[in-house]
Amino acid sequence: xxxxxxxxxxxxxxxxxxxxxxxxxxxxxxxxxxxxxxxxxxxxxxxxxxxxxxxxxxxxxxxxxxxxxxxxxxxxxxxxxxxxxxxxxxxxxxxxxxxxxxxxxxxxxxxxxxxxxxxxxxxxxxxxxxxxxxxxxxxxxxxxxxxxxxxxxxxxxxxxxxxxxxxxxxxxxxxxxxxxxxxxxxxxxxxxxxxxxxxxxxxxxxxxxxxxxxxxxxxxxxxxxxxxxxxxxxxxxxxxxxxxxxxxxxxxxxxxxxxxxxxxxxxxxxxxxxxxxxxxxxxxxxxxxxxxxxxxxxxxxxxxxxxxxxxxxxxxxxxxxxxxxxxxxxxxxxxxxxxxx
Numbered sequence: 636x637x638x639x640x641x642x643x644x645x646x647x648x649x650x651x652x653x654x655x656x657x658x659x660x661x662x663x664x665x666x667x668x669x670x671x672x673x674x675x676x677x678x679x680x681x682x683x684x685x686x687x688x689x690x691x692x693x694x695x696x697x698x699x700x701x702x703x704x705x706x707x708x709x710x711x712x713x714x715x716x717x718x719x720x721x722x723x724x725x726x727x728x729x730x731x732x733x734x735x736x737x738x739x740x741x742x743x744x745x746x747x748x749x750x751x752x753x754x755x756x757x758x759x760x761x762x763x764x765x766x767x768x769x770x771x772x773x774x775x776x777x778x779x780x781x782x783x784x785x786x787x788x789x790x791x792x793x794x795x796x797x798x799x800x801x802x803x804x805x806x807x808x809x810x811x812x813x814x815x816x817x818x819x820x821x822x823x824x825x826x827x828x829x830x831x832x833x834x835x836x837x838x839x840x841x842x843x844x845x846x847x848x849x850x851x852x853x854x855x856x857x858x859x860x861x862x863x864x865x866x867x868x869x870x871x872x873x874x875x876x877x878x879x880x881x882x883x884x885x886x887x888x889x890x891x892x893x894x895x896x897x898x899x900x901x902x903x904x905x906x907x908x909x910x911x912x913x914x915x916x917x918x919x920x921x922x923x924x925x926x927x928x929x930x931x932x933x934x935x936x937x938x939x940x941x942x943x944x945x946x947x948x949x950x951x952x953x954x955x956x957x958x959x960x961x962x963x964x965x966x967x968x969x970x971x972x973x974x975x976x
Contacts, residue, residue, distance in 0.1 A: 637954040645832035826885035854916035876919040
């Protein structure tokens with residue numbers, strides 16, 4: 636379980652812009668569900684963007700005109716015999732707010748109007764949509780989420796991420812082809828947010844620690860590594876000669892059960908063991924940790940093992956508590972594995 640309020644804090648670490656002025660009230664409000672929270676963040680973000688000015692882009696328009704503008708489409712002009720009406724088919728570029736990202740914003744806001752969010756929030760969404768009269772909408776299942784951000788549109792980066800979570804988290808298609816709403820944020824997307832939150836937490840609060848999501852090289856005797864998979868860590872904390880590799884796991888179940896016996900997920904343990912042993916070849920004190928998001932299961936892993944000279948722990952992080960308790964848990968990990976003698 637995870638408190639809705641804590642999802643805001645996780646998002647705030649994942650997207651630094653949420654810690655800026657204008658989003659502060661989201662951190663103190665009470666939310667009924669995740670869609671309510673995300674709609675609040677989106678309302679704040681879109682309102683701020685409107686004050687800055689909605690992003691514009693050049694869009695190619697084709698129109699029958701009485702005066703020349705842009706390029707003449709000779710083929711269409713002849714085909715339509717427009718010269719008889721003293722007109723020409725012209726193609727020109729219009730600097731318009733009908734950009735792709737604005738279309739995603741409008742589409743997302745319209746989706747939220749159909750979801751279980753408070754009436755006051757829906758009213759705010761409708762008021763914001765008045766600024767999008769010249770903006771079209773998109774088919775929910777054909778949106779291209781690959782963007783290139785630059786100085787002109789970097790303010791949209793967080794907004795596009797929130798829209799992605801809304802669209803991907805709220806919609807599914809039923810057997811008859813109709814669209815219905817589902818539980819917000821599935822396990823896969825929460826796992827990515829969980830990883831990013833932990834990484835950014837340590838990066839912000841422990842600047843003395845080198846915090847990264849680094850790749851780990853294979854310890855090869857002959858240097859030949861053809862077809863070997865990439866070892867990509869979720870979080871790697873390095874301080875002096877100490878390194879802690881954290882593999883963040885957000886699962887519905889933290890253990891596997893066979894014959895009424897709870898055991899750790901074997902593939903996860905093999906993975907962190909492989910990361911640690913290959914990293915340890917370079918020297919220094921290397922430890923590993925499987926950090927699961929705590930569930931409602933009766934049995935929760937809380938174990939530390941010494942494996943061939945390296946410490947490997949399996950812990951849980953309780954997200955269903957006050958955020959100050961979450962920070963205490965994360966700080967305790969740094970104290971035990973990085974700053975301990």
